[in-house]
Amino acid sequence: MPHSVPLISTIAAAFGFALVLGFIATRLRLPALVGYLLAGIVIGPHTPGFAADVGLSQQLAEIGVILLMFGVGLHFSLKELLTVRKIAVPGAVLQITTATLLGMAAAWLWGWGLAAGIVFGLALSVASTVVLLRELENRHLLGSVNGRIAVGWLVVEDLAMVLALVLLPPLAGWLGSGTQAVATPDLSLLITLALTLGKVSLFAALMLLVGKRVLPWALWEVGRTGSRELFTLAVLAAALGIAFGAAELFGVSFALGAFFAGMVMRESALSRRAASESLPLRDAFSVLFFVSVGMLFDPAVLLDEPLHVLTVVLIIVLGKSIAAGLIVLAFRYPLHTALTVSASLAQIGEFSFILAGLGMSLGILPQEGQNLILAGAVLSIALNPLLFFAIGPLQAWLKPRSKLARRLAQWEDPLAELPMSVPQENLTGHVVLVGYGRLGSSIADALIARGIPLVVAEQNRETVEQLRARGIPAVAGDAGEPAVLIQAHIARAQLMVVATPDHLAARKMVEIAHALKPDVEVLLRSHDEAEAELLHKENLGEIFTEDHVMALAMTRHVLARIAGEQGEQGH
Numbered sequence: 001m002p003h004s005v006p007l008i009s010t011i012a013a014a015f016g017f018a019l020v021l022g023f024i025a026t027r028l029r030l031p032a033l034v035g036y037l038l039a040g041i042v043i044g045p046h047t048p049g050f051a052a053d054v055g056l057s058q059q060l061a062e063i064g065v066i067l068l069m070f071g072v073g074l075h076f077s078l079k080e081l082l083t084v085r086k087i088a089v090p091g092a093v094l095q096i097t098t099a100t101l102l103g104m105a106a107a108w109l110w111g112w113g114l115a116a117g118i119v120f121g122l123a124l125s126v127a128s129t130v131v132l133l134r135e136l137e138n139r140h141l142l143g144s145v146n147g148r149i150a151v152g153w154l155v156v157e158d159l160a161m162v163l164a165l166v167l168l169p170p171l172a173g174w175l176g177s178g179t180q181a182v183a184t185p186d187l188s189l190l191i192t193l194a195l196t197l198g199k200v201s202l203f204a205a206l207m208l209l210v211g212k213r214v215l216p217w218a219l220w221e222v223g224r225t226g227s228r229e230l231f232t233l234a235v236l237a238a239a240l241g242i243a244f245g246a247a248e249l250f251g252v253s254f255a256l257g258a259f260f261a262g263m264v265m266r267e268s269a270l271s272r273r274a275a276s277e278s279l280p281l282r283d284a285f286s287v288l289f290f291v292s293v294g295m296l297f298d299p300a301v302l303l304d305e306p307l308h309v310l311t312v313v314l315i316i317v318l319g320k321s322i323a324a325g326l327i328v329l330a331f332r333y334p335l336h337t338a339l340t341v342s343a344s345l346a347q348i349g350e351f352s353f354i355l356a357g358l359g360m361s362l363g364i365l366p367q368e369g370q371n372l373i374l375a376g377a378v379l380s381i382a383l384n385p386l387l388f389f390a391i392g393p394l395q396a397w398l399k400p401r402s403k404l405a406r407r408l409a410q411w412e413d414p415l416a417e418l419p420m421s422v423p424q425e426n427l428t429g430h431v432v433l434v435g436y437g438r439l440g441s442s443i444a445d446a447l448i449a450r451g452i453p454l455v456v457a458e459q460n461r462e463t464v465e466q467l468r469a470r471g472i473p474a475v476a477g478d479a480g481e482p483a484v485l486i487q488a489h490i491a492r493a494q495l496m497v498v499a500t501p502d503h504l505a506a507r508k509m510v511e512i513a514h515a516l517k518p519d520v521e522v523l524l525r526s527h528d529e530a531e532a533e534l535l536h537k538e539n540l541g542e543i544f545t546e547d548h549v550m551a552l553a554m555t556r557h558v559l560a561r562i563a564g565e566q567g568e569q570g571h
Contacts, residue, residue, distance in 0.1 A: 018035065018039040018291055033381065041297055060285060061285070064286040065254060066255065069254075069255045069256070069258040069259040071279070074263075081148070084148045087152075088156050096125040100122050102315045104118060119359035119369070123355040133151070139502065145437075146341065149328070162200065166251060212264040215261070216269075219234055219270050231273070231274075236278065239261055242261035244257075296374050305368065305371075309376070309379070317347075320346070321345060328341050334459065334481065348380055353377070418455065418473060429494045431494065433496075455493075459476065479505075479509045480512065482515075524543050
């Protein structure tokens with residue numbers, strides 16, 4: 001029987017073409033997402049042949065954004081997010097301002113109005129949630145300080161765009177949109193702004209005060225039933241339900257609502273299982289996001305306005321990335337952090353499309369502006385993995401050739417030098433601990449409890465300040481730089497523990513440590529057995545996967561408990 005099945009046909013076509021073109025892209029040594037974007041162009045309305053439903057594909061892509069941000073929230077605590085607030089908040093504001101001004105300048109050159117320039121500039125200033133998180137996850141950087149800065153930056157950008165979407169309609173008439181069809185609210189802009197901030201604050205407070213207690217309890221109760229289907233359903237209901245409720249009731253974006261949902265559910269003992277259960281759906285729907293972006297793209301704009309497209313891509317890939325990098329360096333973070341954050345933000349996505357659509361509906365943004373934003377999104381997303389890949393080679397090329405690059409790699413910074421007050425006896429036979437995240441802080445607590453001296457090397461300056469305030473020796477900087485390990489007195493250390501999740505950076509740290517002290521013992525963390533086997537073949541040190549660490553901890557606990565019971569029976 002014939003049926004109207006636009007949803008099934010859209011999903012089938014999207015997955016089918018994405019699989020074929022993604023496979024071809026990987027065989028050509030290109031990122032798979034380039035194939036996904038091409039799949040969207042093939043099944044989009046601007047190319048001949050089958051055309052999928054654009055509206056449905058965008059809604060499916062939004063589910064991918066929700067699940068992805070929910071998964072990130074499951075790995076982030078509020079405490080970890082607050083550790084990067086001093087750079088994420090001012091950094092995001094300055095970067096948004098710079099990119100917006102660049103976009104306004106381009107719009108002015110093209111003869112657009114002030115309102116069109118503001119919308120256009122804002123659309124070019126905000127990074128794509130899916131692209132940023134996908135690249136960080138692929139490179140195991142989400143748990144690193146660079147990843148935390150990028151995600152914190154992203155959250156601030158999302159909040160700024162929420163405010164922009166609320167304030168744009170009442171500002172449209174004042175800026176000269178050229179339309180009388182838009183009903184401007186009676187409330188003043190200050191009251192509108194206050195209401196928006198109040199709604200966001202109320203949502204955050206509810207999630208952190210009420211949701212933090214209710215969601216983990218509810219997940220635990222569902223988990224006790226032993227039903228895998230119910231558990232998966234509970235995870236999806238929480239992610240999608242809270243994201244939708246946040247948008248409808250509080251005016252918060254789907255992405256931000258899902259992020260908070262994941263962050264409070266992280267308090268549950270079953271958060272790791274929740275992350276693994278939602279992973280397949282997150283991957284599938286994130287593919288649909290890239291396909292939906294490709295569907296919106298009209299290749300004709302490349303022929304009609306090639307110079308305009310080039311200008312937009314340069315603003316996104318170079319303009320705002322350079323601005324972000326300079327801001328990170330101004331906060332005395334090393335060159336590697338600046339390059340990583342710059343690459344993370346060198347694309348645009350979801351909010352850019354929403355802003356463009358709102359600008360069109362208000363009569364502010366011309367059709368050409370929307371086409372250029374879409375072209376910039378497709379091209380910048382396709383280029384983004386290449387920028388991440390270029391970070392290492394670019395540093396390796398710059399440092400031997402530039403004094404400035406070497407100086408930027410390690411700022412002259414009081415936190416980058418170990419205080420003279422540290423007793424010398426604590427700097428011989430000690431442990432050098434690289435990274436003070438969840439794993440690193442647990443290791444440090446265990447060492448301190450046993451009176452074992454240690455020195456922490458950590459990129460997050462705020463964390464180093466807090467450690468020093470507690471009397472724990474710490475140096476700020478990238479342990480992939482010899483100066484940092486020298487300050488940590490690696491030459492006199494007994495052991496180096498690398499607790500950071502970036503195995504590529506860890507490999508460099510180990511090489512430098514062995515160059516400074518060939519016989520130093522090294523312990524490394526790894527995400528999975530395949531990566532651990534690769535590191536083991538390189539003879540870098542003793543490798544521990546997360547499952548291995550958990551098994552050792554449980555074994556020690558079992559042995560201690562049995563030994564304790566046997567001791568009681570002996571008495």
